Amino acid sequence: MERSIFRFAITFLWIIVCISCSNNEDKKIALEISNPDGLDSVLNHYVDEGFYPFIYVRLEDIDGNLIYEHSSVNKALLPGTSVDGDTWIRIWSMSKIVTISVALDLIEDGIMKLDDPVSKYIPEFANLEVAVSNEGKRLTEYDWGNRDQACPIQLVPNDSVMTVLHLINHEAGFYYATTGYPCLDSLVAAQNLPTAKDSEELIKRLSKLPLIQHSGTDYFYGINTTVLGLVAERATGKDLNQLVKERVTAPLEITGLQYRLPDDEKLLPKFTGRDSILRKANRGELDIFGPDVPDYEWDHPLYLGGEGMVATADGYADFVRMLLNRGELNGYRFLEKETVEDIYAQHTQLDNAYGYNGYNLWISGDTMRIMNQGEAGLWIGGGYECTYFWADPKRNFVGIIMSQNNEVRPPGYELNDKFRGELYQQLWESEN
Known part of the structure; x- marks a missing residue:
């Protein structure tokens, strides 16, 4: 009798272990890209058809492990140029959430x-x-x-x-x-x-x-x-450059996010598609401020908290991972969990059918799933020259899409939705 009970206990324990392993494996599969070629094809299309000079995409899990990356470059516009996770990019309004976090x-x-x-x-x-x-x-x-x-x-x-x-x-x-x-x-x-x-x-x-x-x-x-x-x-009594270094990038060990371009680095040219032909932009065509834009020069001590930062895709992914981890990165707590929760809480645009606005962080609604562009609950932001990010708190990963183009000709603006749509279609299929 005792031996039968023992055998039953061992068998029951083995079943529990197997179920646990199965559940963990399901979670692992949900974060795997089943068809990276399908994602590559979406990105290549928007470069090959002349909508963007380049597109670089990076997906990382909450621990910083690389899930997917792809780079596509228009060699006619950018001969001899490669773009990767360490390429410096003008991120414009993706500076805003950094400044808000500092505040x-x-x-x-x-x-x-x-x-x-x-x-x-x-x-x-x-x-x-x-x-x-x-x-x-x-x-x-x-x-x-x-x-x-x-x-x-x-x-x-x-x-x-x-x-x-x-x-x-x-x-x-x-x-x-x-x-x-x-x-x-x-x-x-x-x-x-x-x-x-x-x-x-x-x-x-x-x-x-x-x-x-x-x-x-x-x-x-x-x-x-x-x-x-x-x-x-x-x-x-400190400038914003100092505040970001002292409070964000240094303690969180983030490289690739700052106000000034590192020595010996060059920014990619400014492009526009306003004439229905992708070309280099002239002075004044990026007219968000009027005739001029930020210059990122070391000898110009002006730090625009809403527009003035540069970043690499890898560096900005680290910052978004800090938010996804509710204020902590690399063992250092920058913001309290409750503060980060307030960032993605409902604050403005509450009657919008596509979601709502947190603290300059857009939270997607059910319409995104209905339109096969993603799903509800994603944290989303972007910048003036077609930089873009999102965080998926359900699956614990972040996505970065980098380019440098202003006024993309139609239907080029569909890039982010098309890429997300293809990605989430794969995730849903693997999860089901």
Whole structure:
């Protein structure tokens, strides 16, 4: 009898072990790419057809293990050029989540607060006015096609106090030179913000511009995160370059994410497809600020928190893995778990059918699965020259898509959706 019980116990234990191994194997298979050639084909198509000068894609699991990578380069546009995970790229708005993370770290340390008035740190902004139409209507009431009808503008006092949280949520009222309101865009272009010699001069130039809305009114994408970086600098007495090094890249052991291009490195050319032909861009064609763009030079101490960083795909993947690991990387805790959870919590654009916005991190909705482009719950971000990232908290991996192109001709903008669609189709099939 005792021997029978013993045999039963051993058999039961073996079954449990086998089930456990089977479950672990299923999880492993879910992260494997079953048809990398299919993914390669998607990427090659968008380069071969002249939509992009190059595309480099990198997928890493939460531990930094490489799941997939592929590089495709248009040799006619970039002869003798190879692009890989260590190639330096202008990442533009992918800088924003880095700056927001630095600000949240300062808030954790009690140096700043979310509800602090921006004027506490930048008194030059205490009396910023708001642009409205001659009829007194809010500019954001005008549809894209008739925004020229809002001009000329008149200025009225801001009826609320601009806060740090407004900057994080793009509700403060700052904007780019691409609003579609000619009378506003021309004002930004005239200031030519990236040519300011330093942060103090940038503040002076910004103080001459009106806001596009009363602070806290609504979501309006713009240079709010750049102003957030200026607040962080004033709050600490350190420039944003120092803050990123001291608080992010050095303790987290991230290489490949910074404000200045390393010595002996060169950035890839700027390209545009605005004429339906992919070509090198002329000065002023990347017109988000007007005539000029950030220069990334060591002797220019201006650090644009919303647009000014450069990165490698490998380095930026490390930063996203820190978020995916809820604030920790390489044994160092940068942000508290609750803080990271707040980054991807619901904050703005809550009535959007495609998802919602966290702290400048887009969280996809069910529509993405319906359209076979991915699935709900992905954390997504991107930049002005077609850089892109996402994190999958369900499967614990990150994806980086790097290129350098502005105004991709149709249907080239489908790249990210097509690649994600092919990837997740493979993942769903393997998981089923």
